[in-house]
Amino acid sequence: MTDLDPVIHAQARLRIMAALSSLGDDDRMTFPHLQQILDMTAGNLSVHLTKLEQAGYVEVAKSFRGRTPTTSAGLTRRGRVAFDDYTAAVRALIDPPKEP
Amino acid sequence: MKPVDDDAPPGSPAESLELIQRGRVAAARTVALNPLLYYLPWGLAWLIGFGLLFLRYGPHGRVFVRLPDWLPLVSLFSLMALAMVSTAVISAQRGRHIEGRSSWQGSAYGFAWFLAFAGVGSTMPRFADLLPEPERGLLWASVSVGTTAVMYMAGSAIWMSRDMFVLGAWLTVINIIGVYAGPGWHSLLVSVGGGGGLCLLGIVVWLRMKVALR
Numbered sequence: 001m002t003d004l005d006p007v008i009h010a011q012a013r014l015r016i017m018a019a020l021s022s023l024g025d026d027d028r029m030t031f032p033h034l035q036q037i038l039d040m041t042a043g044n045l046s047v048h049l050t051k052l053e054q055a056g057y058v059e060v061a062k063s064f065r066g067r068t069p070t071t072s073a074g075l076t077r078r079g080r081v082a083f084d085d086y087t088a089a090v091r092a093l094i095d096p097p098k099e100p
Numbered sequence: 101m102k103p104v105d106d107d108a109p110p111g112s113p114a115e116s117l118e119l120i121q122r123g124r125v126a127a128a129r130t131v132a133l134n135p136l137l138y139y140l141p142w143g144l145a146w147l148i149g150f151g152l153l154f155l156r157y158g159p160h161g162r163v164f165v166r167l168p169d170w171l172p173l174v175s176l177f178s179l180m181a182l183a184m185v186s187t188a189v190i191s192a193q194r195g196r197h198i199e200g201r202s203s204w205q206g207s208a209y210g211f212a213w214f215l216a217f218a219g220v221g222s223t224m225p226r227f228a229d230l231l232p233e234p235e236r237g238l239l240w241a242s243v244s245v246g247t248t249a250v251m252y253m254a255g256s257a258i259w260m261s262r263d264m265f266v267l268g269a270w271l272t273v274i275n276i277i278g279v280y281a282g283p284g285w286h287s288l289l290v291s292v293g294g295g296g297g298l299c300l301l302g303i304v305v306w307l308r309m310k311v312a313l314r
Contacts (some may be wrong), residue, residue: 003115008232010119011119018123022131027200029127037126047108072199087120093113 007055008086012040013048016097017083020075028061028074049073057082106292112187125313132309137190139302141183147295149176150241150287159284205258212254216247234283245290246276267301 008017015038022028035045052058057079062071075083112118152172155165191210193299195203220243227237252268255261274293 004109005160006109010105011110011118012107014110014116014119016128018120019127022124023198024200024202027198027202030131030197031197033130033197038123039129049132051105053129061199074200084159087117090113090116090157091112094117 004089005086007051007057007081008082010048012044013052016045016052016084017057017075017086018046019077020073022084023074025077027073028059028072031071031073034073039058045082052079055079055082128309128313130194133190133194135302137186139298139305141186142180143203143295143298143300143302145176145179145183145232145295146298147291149173149179150295152176153237154284154287154291155240157284157287159282160243161234162284173204189237209255209258213251216251217244219245220244238279238286240289241286242275242279245271245294249275263301264303267297270297300308 005065008014012098016034019038020029021032024058029050031042032044035042038045040048049060054080056076059076060071060073062069064070110119111233152167152175156167156169156172157165158164158259188210191206224243228239231239243282249268249271252264254272256263256265256267256268271294274289274297275286278289281289
């Protein structure tokens, strides 16, 4: 498994990328909900989201709902491409394409 | 490949795929509206409400079951009110956790439904009162079902859902046939074809989701 993207090829970040890949384009999931569905601590999720954001795979946005500040995260186009490439590479390792 | 930190890599490609599936399943319950809660309440409202209308106000004034005059419409509107609450609750739950494009699409689509029926409700009485009683009911029902069908087809373009387009087209077809068949028959067609169709679609989409998320 030498050619896999090292940023995505890590258990926690892979689960984050997979969850965010289920969202539509330009959609983001709120931080507390992402934390809840992935059963991660806030600190752990925050660390990994920062790493994914630094790689340009995830966009973290801060906004207000009424007076309550909310943080949400979603995949960037680059992140979606990287995740699709990663998934394809993993599938190819399990079921290598047949030589003609 | 050098790990970027101490987050352990999956042990094998199979484990990678399993983690991907787990992440997707966890998110899917938030992202997708529960089709049973979305379609079934409306399907049952139409099935029962229009079914009672058919039994009480059948073709050519025939009464199949001697129900109180008020019962069919009160049942239909009460069940539709419950369906509306169900749709509003599951849409709001989704909206609490998701931000961005689909959140705006959902809000605009919800308001479009409201405005479409505000238009129907405010213009129809002006014309319906000019018609005999059976045709008045047929006009209300056919315009409402036709508007619903168009909204589903518009929804298919927004949500890229072939199912919604098929549903809207199917409702349009049975609505047109029902109008030609006349009062009473229209109620039967909307009850069985429309209400049954909505229930069937809800169950099919739910089963499909269950298989995909297994």
